[in-house]
Amino acid sequence: MEKYLIINIGGSSSKIGLAEKEKIVTTETIRYSSKTLKACGNLWGQLNLRLEDIQIYLEKQKISLSDLSGIITRGPLVKPIPKGAYRVNALMVEDAKSGFYGQHPCSLGSEIAMILGGGDLPVYTVDPPCSDEMISEARYTGLPFIKRKSYYQVLNHHAVARSYATSIGKTYEELNLVITHLGSGVSVASHKFGKVIDVTNGLEGDGPMGLDRTGTIPGKDLLKASLSEKHSTEELLSYLDGQGGIKAYLDTIDGQEVERRITDGDEEAKQIYHAMAFQVSKGVGAAAAALGTKPDAILITGGLANSRYFTQLIINRTSWLAPIKIMKEENELEALLIGVLEGLKENKILNYK
Known part of the structure; x- marks a missing residue:
């Protein structure tokens, strides 16, 4: 029986799954506090911690690597x-x-x-976040030496697009969709007949602000800040990815906490949270315009898709554009498994060169 270990490393968690044939039979989520991860230093300093915890999980579940057909992982960049x-x-x-x-x-x-x-098991990945199908017009910025890049939550975008298409009896390649992923970072993409022709890059300061990303900010002000002695280059880069957005204003990346503050009468939290939804709504409108035609649907996914409060703010501003569907279930482990199994079945596993 074919068995696969599936690994999905996120900002504050490691999600692990074991699949037999075409079904995921067990999953586990290992969560980490900001304090624990900060103690590791930089990103790659987390490697041993994450690896050891996965090994402990395998031992507890009595999963032998020798019994596996391969390992599937999300990413990389x-x-x-x-x-x-x-x-x-x-x-x-x-x-x-x-x-x-x-x-x-x-x-x-x-x-x-x-x-x-260990060199014995094949390792696979599916739809990494650097997957690129952007049209040439979408790459220009206004400066010849700076180009827009395609970095976003590809795996989730692709999975929910196909899931939605199946639910209405169509294929992904038949539809024009606007999809926004609402996580620690936000991406808004124009899906035209199965290809992402344009997408915001929250990882590098583009598009709506997120829970810990700045999104697009005025270039002149950022340049002034970089030339001053108040902020180091490392500090400014951390604001773009990890320390900006809601975190910079409210010192949290927990949407539920923000909503509790709003319920308790915190007007600042309300204004900032609404500003984030405002920016996402602007991104949805821009993504629809990039399609050049009325979208068949607007899909909202990611962690904040579970928030009726936040998604309603977006719906209020964008429902006139197209029908809106909230896709709460991300199912990234399943998407990784399906992608690899389809690639193996059709002999379409690609080589990285």
Whole structure:
């Protein structure tokens, strides 16, 4: 019987699943506090902690690596590549660790999987966050030496798009969709007949602000801040990804906590939370315009899709554009499994070069 270990490393959690044939039979989520992760230093300093906890899980579940057909991991963040299923290799891990293409917790999964595999088990990944299908017009910024990049929650976008298409008896390739993922970072994408022709890049300061991302900020003010002696380069970069957005204003990345503050009468929390929803709504409108036609639907996914309060703020501003569907279930472990199994079945596992 084919068995796969599935690893999904997130900002504050490690999600693990064991699949037999085409079904996930057991899952576990290991959560980490900000204090614990901060004590590790930088992102790659978390490697041993995350690896050891996964190994403990495998021991508790009595899962033998020798019984596995392979390991599937989310990520990593490497050079721009097409969507699809890939065989993880040493070059992919090396590029992820270099940080040249950015840093994201999902990149840890590639090395963890390779270590666990020990060179004997094949390691796969599906729809990494650097998957790139953007049209040429979407890459321009106004400066020849700076181009917009395609970094977003590809796996989740792709999974919910296909799930929605199936639910209405169509294929993903038949639809024009606007999809926004509401997580610690926010992405808003224009899905045109199965390809993402444009998307915001919250990882590098583009689009709506998120729970811990600044999103787009006035360039002149950022330049002034970088030239002053008040902020180091490292500090400013951390604001773009990890210390900006709601966290910078309210010192939390917990949407439920923000909503509790609002219920308790915190007007500042209300204004900032509503401002984030305002920016997401603007992003949805822009993504619809990029399609060049009326969207068949607007899909809202990610952690904050579970918040009726927050999603209603977006619905109030954008429901005139197209029908809106809240996609609460992310099912990323299942999406990873399906992507690899389809790639193997159709002999379409891609090589990273």
